[in-house]
Amino acid sequence: MVKVDYHTHNSRCGHASGGIEDYILSAIKQGFTEIGISDHSPFFHLEQDFGLPGMVMAKSEFPSYIEECIKLKDKYKSQIKVRVGIEADFFEGQSHHYTDTLNDQPLDYIIGSIHYVNGVHIFDKSRWRDPDTDPVTAFNSYYDQMISLVKSDFCDIIAHPDAFLAFAPPIYDQCIEDKKEQLLSLIGEKNLTVEINTSGIRKYGEPFPKKETIKKLHQYGAVFTFGSDSHSPDEVGYEYDLVVNMIREIGVYEWAVFNGRKRSFLEIL
Numbered sequence: 001m002v003k004v005d006y007h008t009h010n011s012r013c014g015h016a017s018g019g020i021e022d023y024i025l026s027a028i029k030q031g032f033t034e035i036g037i038s039d040h041s042p043f044f045h046l047e048q049d050f051g052l053p054g055m056v057m058a059k060s061e062f063p064s065y066i067e068e069c070i071k072l073k074d075k076y077k078s079q080i081k082v083r084v085g086i087e088a089d090f091f092e093g094q095s096h097h098y099t100d101t102l103n104d105q106p107l108d109y110i111i112g113s114i115h116y117v118n119g120v121h122i123f124d125k126s127r128w129r130d131p132d133t134d135p136v137t138a139f140n141s142y143y144d145q146m147i148s149l150v151k152s153d154f155c156d157i158i159a160h161p162d163a164f165l166a167f168a169p170p171i172y173d174q175c176i177e178d179k180k181e182q183l184l185s186l187i188g189e190k191n192l193t194v195e196i197n198t199s200g201i202r203k204y205g206e207p208f209p210k211k212e213t214i215k216k217l218h219q220y221g222a223v224f225t226f227g228s229d230s231h232s233p234d235e236v237g238y239e240y241d242l243v244v245n246m247i248r249e250i251g252v253y254e255w256a257v258f259n260g261r262k263r264s265f266l267e268i269l
């Protein structure tokens with residue numbers, strides 16, 4: 001059997017509960033064969049140690065994070081494959097601050113995310129109530145950043161490429177549709193790995209990306225892995241079976257998995 005979850009957080013970032021070991025134990029209990037640890041990377045591009053308290057771990061915490069992951073990987077190796085990862089924000093022009101540090105680490109994978117548009121978090125609903133927010137401009141900026149991330153070779157897994165939709169008002173704009181299409185086709189052209197992130201189901205009833213987007217990405221040539229984006233141990237594997245059924249309907253039968261930043265594929269059984 002193959003059952004993987006590549007996206008979990010823990011108390012180090014300041015807004016998730018439980019230690020790394022609690023997430024591993026939850027995965028073992030549910031019969032997962034691989035569990036990826038991927039807490040929010042420190043903000044390496046900022047001067048201060050604790051770039052964004054409550055959102056990402058401090059730079060000084062990072063060595064002990066890696067150390068703990070490696071120790072637990074070994075401790076549980078007979079029960080589950082623990083993969084050591086990190087979820088890193090992509091800031092245009094700043095990515096060298098990340099790759100300089102992360103490329104030297106014993107990481108299995110890096111998830112690359114866009115969480116901020118014009119300095120405001122993508123899930124901050126107050127953006128859409130602000131009369132100064134022009135939704136078309138905001139979406140353009142989001143997709144521009146996603147396109148830069150995809151072009152950058154910054155990461156192994158692209159996180160939630162349509163997450164900005166979660167709390168946005170319904171808008172239709174041809175330029176935005178075109179830009180989204182450009183993003184999806186570029187991901188496919190580069191044969192990149194996109195995670196199917198079930199925090200979208202918790203937030204607005206659809207995974208990130210949603211089914212029609214997964215279908216397009218698959219047609220364009222993208223591949224997929226699963227991520228619950230757990231922020232508490234009981235969220236590990238959230239709606240895994242639902243996602244497996246959904247992607248089978250689309251014609252996806254393999255998960256991309258990572259070992260030492262190298263990708264391989266496992267048939268979903």
Ligand SMILES: [Zn+2]
Pocket residue numbers: 009013015040231
């Ligand atoms: Zn988080």
Ligand SMILES: [Zn+2]
Pocket residue numbers: 007009087229
């Ligand atoms: Zn996450």
